Structures are given as structure tokens and as C-alpha cells.
Amino acid sequence: MKRVVMVLPRIPVLPRAAAPAEAQSELTARLDALLNEFEAPSEFSPEALADAERAIAAHAAGQGAPSVDLRDVPFVTVDPASSTDLDQAVFLARAGAGYLVRYAIADVPSFVEPGSALDAETRERGQTIYLPHRRIGLHPGAISEDAGSLLPNVDRWAYVFTFELGEDAGVSRMEVERAVIRSTAKLSYEGVQADLDSGSPSEFASLLREVGEKRIELERQRGGASLNLPEQEVEIAESGRIVLTSRAPLPVETFNAQISLMTGLETGRLFVEHGVGLLRTMPAPGREALAEFRARVKALGTPWPEGVPYGEFLRSLDTSDPHQLAAMYAAGSLFRGAGYLALPSGEDDDGAALIQAALGAPYAHTTAPLRRLVDRFALVVVEALSASRPVPPEVLDALPQLPALMKASDQRAGQVQRAALDLVEAFVLSSRVGEVFSAEVTSSSKGKAAIQIADPAVSARVSTDATPGSQVRVRLAGVDLDARTLSFEVVGPQETQQTS
Known part of the structure; x- marks a missing residue:
């Protein structure tokens, strides 16, 4: 359930075990081989690239440009510092006791002609796949990292969502229109967080926090839940060594995500209404799953009080505490079965099948069209509905096909990225066989336990009867680069184990 953030530079280097050039060559070759192993397309066909070139030229010539001009709105983007595929730009302002939010999403539909070779290849890919040394784009880089990206100080076309919010940040009105925009700055999560922590934050940072916190409160009132696990990052140190670290998301990332979630929730509401x-759906956890989770967290010494919604319980956990972190990992069993549902669906009248249970409402992926296929179609639909126009027939025809396309894409991307992380972990530890590490047990069953090593941030399994939340010391017994596996064994009597 851990989200992995790959932030390696283009040239990774192996620690100690081999010369840098040898490490670069071997690791890059092994990572690239994963694409063939899991049948993930990498290069675009000449026909698809030609489609992209024609679309970019048409943009430059102003063909099909939006009639609305919002270049005077000071949008900004907020992303990881190294990102170049910028899907969203935001503007926040006070409006009486409430707020005005404008959220610009990259106009990817204008780059992809229905029925074209590029359209066919994006349907096959489904999403961008991120590897430590490269990204396998949903679109050619000339679109996703340049002409279609909401880069600063250049004119771009976008689908602009205008939200009027009340004092509690609830949405009272939404309008969607295509417009020409001009982002004024490319901000990073770290930079905005430093702004917030400065003691005299900017108006933008203050509003982002204010709206974000109020939207989190609305999520709580809906009975929504979030699984805020630490992220595992792959970085390169100044010494040239590959480093695996684990970090909790910055508060500003949560606030920023609330703007995207609001957009998806309001889009989902409009889809259901019409x-x-x-929709992006997920069933509510069943009684058996809830009972199992309640028993597991009780055993961890972090009991879930009766009458408290599970989302509220998860928000109360402090993941810096080993037992509470183990409880958060255990909650992964409650967040299963996510998928996509095309409307009209013919599902039951009670509406349960239309809900994203973790959010407590219907929801639609809408805000990442440069990186995810379904968002391109969602944008066209929501803009048409907002303007009271018919949805284009080619989009209506595509909707029933998208759930299966995205299911296959999600499976493939997950396989590639898990294998890449396993491979990097094996490379990081390939020269450390025999060393002893401190670890936390995150789950256990029938003599086997999942463990999380703090430094380097590696997940593994080991034979032990240690209970979740306990600390163990483990020795790295072996590394198999071909199988991408690590073998650990518990060291010494468990009753004397301690962290180093």
C-alpha cells in the first residue's frame, strides 16, 4: 500500500559493489528489461509522433483555440520540484466570507484526435509509468512536458473549473469552460511548505492551507477516510550512492490534494446527476474486513473505539509511533476493490455502486490528463454538461471501453513499478550481505512477518512470530538480482531485540 516516489536522476550509480559506469549500465539495462517483461509499450510509433507534431503545430497556429481569455488570472502550479508534466494550475481568492477557486487542467483533448494513431496508443498505454531513470509517457514528451504542460510564463489552453465556496469551503457553484491561461509561477511542495512555516506566509499559501483544512473537515463529516502512509523515495546522494528513504507527506501536499479531490467530487456529482x-469507484469495507481490522489494531495496542468511524480513527493515528504505523498499514485491507464505472451503468438503484467509499461520495478522475487516460474523456464530458451541450458521440462511444483499458493499465503499471523498486532495493543492498538492520513488524501471519527497515527504507518478509508493531533486528542473508529478492533472517532472541 506504500506509494513509491521515484526521484532518481537520469544516471543512477551503484554503491561500492561496482564501478559507477558498470553500475549505470547494468541497472539501466535491468530496468529497461522490465518493460519487455511486463509488455509495457515504450516508444511511440512514427504515426503517433506525426499526430503529435500536427497537433502542436495547430496549437501554435491557434486552430481550435478557446474563445475565453483568462491570462489575467495569476494561476500557479504546485508540484514536486523536478516535475515538468504539469497538469494543474490553481488560483485562490477570498470572496466575502467564502472563497473563489479557479483550477486549470491541461487541455489534452485538443492534442489527441479521436480515431488517430495517437489516440490508439494512449488507449493502449492508459497512464504514464514512472521508473527511477525515465518515465514511459502516456503522451509523447513534446506534449506532456512541453506544449501541453502548464509551464510558467507561456500561453496554454486549459479546462478551467471555477468554484464558488461558502465559509466552510463547501461548493455552492461550479462552472467549467475552455480558456487560454498563463501560469505565473512553478511552485514546489517544499517551497510552499517553507512559506507556510515561515511565520508570515504569502496570501496564496495561507489560502491553500485554509481551504485545505476546511475541505478535510468536510471529508470527515462525509465519513471519508485517507490512508496517509509514508512515501518511499528513491534518491541519489551527493556521494553518488542510491538512497532509499521514507517520509511522511508534507501538510501542503494534503492541502493541495484537497483541491483536486474537490474537482473530482464535483465532477462525479455532475456525472451522476446527468x-x-x-466514475472512480471503491466499495465500502465489509463486516468481515472491519472486524478483522478491529481485532488487528486491538492486538497492536491501538484499539479502535466503538462508534467511531474508521476514517476518524485513521486520522487520529500518529505514524511516527511504530504501533500506530502498523495499524495504518493494517488499514490497507479496508481500501480494496477500486475500479472505474461508465455511466449509464444499469447498477442498482441504491447508488452504492456509484460511490468511492473512502471519499464518501461519487468521484471522477479529472485532473491528471497528461498522465492518465480517463481524465481526457472526463474533461470533455464535464465541460459539455456544464455548458448544457450534448456530449460528443465519439466520447460517448469510448466511455464503456475505458474501465477495462484502465484496469489493464493499472495492473501493468503496478507490476512494473513494484519490480523496479524491488530491483533498486536489491542493488542498494547488494554489497551489504551479512549486515544487521533494525526493522518494524508491520503485519504477521503463520510465522511470517512483513517488516519495514528504517535505513535504508526497504520492505521485506522474514520468518518470525514477532507481532505487528514490535521491533526486530534482522540480518541480510542474501540478494538475488535476477529474482529481485532479498533474504533476511531474525537475529538473536526476540525478547532481547532492540533498535540500534
């Missing part, structure tokens, strides 16, 4: 569109 009976057309594509």
Missing part, C-alpha cells in the same frame, strides 16, 4: 460519465 447519468453520463466515468
Whole structure:
């Protein structure tokens, strides 16, 4: 359930075990081989690249440009510092006791002609796949990292969502229109967080926190839940060594995500209201799963009080505490079964099948069209519905096909990225066989336990009867680069184990 953030530079280097050039060559070759192993397309066909070139030229010539001009709105983007595929730009302002939010999403539909070779290849890919040394784009880089990206100080076309919010940050009105925008700055999560922590934050940072916190409160009132696990990052140190670290998301990342979630929730509401569109769904956890989770967290010494919604319980956990972190990992069993549902669906009348249970409402992926296929179609649908126009027939025809395409894409991307992380972990530890590490037990069953090593931030399994939340010391017994596996064994009597 851990989200992995790959932030390696283009040239990774192996620690100690081999010369840098040898490490670069071997690791890059092994990572690239994963694409063939999991049948993930990498290069675009000449026909698709030609489609992209024609679309970019049409943009430059102003063909099909939006009639609305919002270049006077001071949008900014907030992303990881190294990102170049910028899907969203935001503007925040006070409006009486409430707020005005404008959220610009890259106009990817204008780059992809339905029925073209580029359209076919994006449907096959489904999403961008991120590897430590490269990204396998949903679109050619000339679109995703340049002409279609909401880079600062250049004119870009976008789908602009305008939200009027009340004092509690609830949405009272939403309008969607295509417009020409001009982002004024490319901000980073770290930079905005430093702004917030400065004691005299900017108006933008203050509003982002204010709206974000109020939207989190609305999520709580809906009974929504978030699984805020630490992220595992792959970085390169100044010494040239590959480093695996684990970090909790910055508060500003959560605030920023609330703007995207608000957009998806309002889009989902509109889709349900009109009976057309594509929802991101997830069933509520069943009684058995809830009972199992309650028993597991009780055993961890962090009991879930009766009468408290599970989302509220998860928000109360402090993941810096080993037992509470183990409880958060255990909650992964409650967040299963996510998928996509095309409307009209013919599902039951009670509406349960239309809900994203973790959010407590219908929801649609809408805000990442440069990186995810479904968002391109969602944008066209929501703009048409907002303007009271018919949805284009080619989009209506595509909607029923998208759930299966995205299911296959999600499976493939997950396989590639898990294998890449396993491979990097094996490379990081390939020269450390025999060393002893401190670890936390995150789950256990029938003599086997999942463990999380703090330094380097590596997940593994080991034979032990240690209970979740306990600390163990483990020795690295072996590394198999071909199988991408690590073998650990518990060291010494468990009753005397301690962290180093």
C-alpha cells in the first residue's frame, strides 16, 4: 500500500559493489528489461509522433483555440520540484466570507484526435509509468512536458473549473469552460511548505492551507477516510550512492490534494446527476474486513473505539509511533476493490455502486490528463454538461471501453513499478550481505512477518512470530538480482531485540 516516489536522476550509480559506469549500465539495462517483461509499450510509433507534431503545430497556429481569455488570472502550479508534466494550475481568492477557486487542467483533448494513431496508443498505454531513470509517457514528451504542460510564463489552453465556496469551503457553484491561461509561477511542495512555516506566509499559501483544512473537515463529516502512509523515495546522494528513504507527506501536499479531490467530487456529482460519465469507484469495507481490522489494531495496542468511524480513527493515528504505523498499514485491507464505472451503468438503484467509499461520495478522475487516460474523456464530458451541450458521440462511444483499458493499465503499471523498486532495493543492498538492520513488524501471519527497515527504507518478509508493531533486528542473508529478492533472517532472541 506504500506509494513509491521515484526521484532518481537520469544516471543512477551503484554503491561500492561496482564501478559507477558498470553500475549505470547494468541497472539501466535491468530496468529497461522490465518493460519487455511486463509488455509495457515504450516508444511511440512514427504515426503517433506525426499526430503529435500536427497537433502542436495547430496549437501554435491557434486552430481550435478557446474563445475565453483568462491570462489575467495569476494561476500557479504546485508540484514536486523536478516535475515538468504539469497538469494543474490553481488560483485562490477570498470572496466575502467564502472563497473563489479557479483550477486549470491541461487541455489534452485538443492534442489527441479521436480515431488517430495517437489516440490508439494512449488507449493502449492508459497512464504514464514512472521508473527511477525515465518515465514511459502516456503522451509523447513534446506534449506532456512541453506544449501541453502548464509551464510558467507561456500561453496554454486549459479546462478551467471555477468554484464558488461558502465559509466552510463547501461548493455552492461550479462552472467549467475552455480558456487560454498563463501560469505565473512553478511552485514546489517544499517551497510552499517553507512559506507556510515561515511565520508570515504569502496570501496564496495561507489560502491553500485554509481551504485545505476546511475541505478535510468536510471529508470527515462525509465519513471519508485517507490512508496517509509514508512515501518511499528513491534518491541519489551527493556521494553518488542510491538512497532509499521514507517520509511522511508534507501538510501542503494534503492541502493541495484537497483541491483536486474537490474537482473530482464535483465532477462525479455532475456525472451522476446527468447519468453520463466515468466514475472512480471503491466499495465500502465489509463486516468481515472491519472486524478483522478491529481485532488487528486491538492486538497492536491501538484499539479502535466503538462508534467511531474508521476514517476518524485513521486520522487520529500518529505514524511516527511504530504501533500506530502498523495499524495504518493494517488499514490497507479496508481500501480494496477500486475500479472505474461508465455511466449509464444499469447498477442498482441504491447508488452504492456509484460511490468511492473512502471519499464518501461519487468521484471522477479529472485532473491528471497528461498522465492518465480517463481524465481526457472526463474533461470533455464535464465541460459539455456544464455548458448544457450534448456530449460528443465519439466520447460517448469510448466511455464503456475505458474501465477495462484502465484496469489493464493499472495492473501493468503496478507490476512494473513494484519490480523496479524491488530491483533498486536489491542493488542498494547488494554489497551489504551479512549486515544487521533494525526493522518494524508491520503485519504477521503463520510465522511470517512483513517488516519495514528504517535505513535504508526497504520492505521485506522474514520468518518470525514477532507481532505487528514490535521491533526486530534482522540480518541480510542474501540478494538475488535476477529474482529481485532479498533474504533476511531474525537475529538473536526476540525478547532481547532492540533498535540500534
